[in-house]
């Protein structure tokens with residue numbers, strides 16, 4: 001299993017006065033990677049490499065383009081802020097609601113717990129998967145996992161917190177996620193190759 005590197009391909013850089021190199025390599029397993037190296041001095045001041053995944057027909061492909069360093073920095077700051085907000089909300093939710101959450105499920109059968117968590121099977125996980133999770137860890141740990149950011153909407157639904165601060169903070173973060181996605185989409189359109 002060895003990587004085979006193809007000879008570098010020269011492409012004209014965004015300013016038009018120099019070039020960058022695209023080096024691709026692949027292995028026997030059909031894996032494929034690209035590396036982009038800016039060779040133009042003024043473009044390397046102006047631009048950084050912007051990498052993003054696209055998923056077409058279940059195949060994730062990495063794409064590259066050049067994006068203004070200022071915009072790259074903005075995207076990175078926004079992503080960090082979003083991650084911090086999510087973490088803070090997890091901590092808040094756990095502090096405020098974990099006791100009520102545990103009390104809510106106390107003494108209920110596994111199947112009934114699953115029913116509430118998934119609205120009778122409308123959401124992940126399926127009943128056999130849920131049983132397997134509980135078997136491999138514990139019910140307490142499974143319930144605890146719902147305080148991770150992405151499953152907080154389940155906590156809000158089960159505990160009927162639709163008009164709470166928790167719910168409004170969840171919605172605020174969902175809005176931040178949409179904004180960041182819009183920024184990325186804008187960045188993809190404004191990046192250059």
Ligand SMILES: [Zn+2]
Nearest residue numbers: 013015040043
């Ligand atoms: Zn250039």
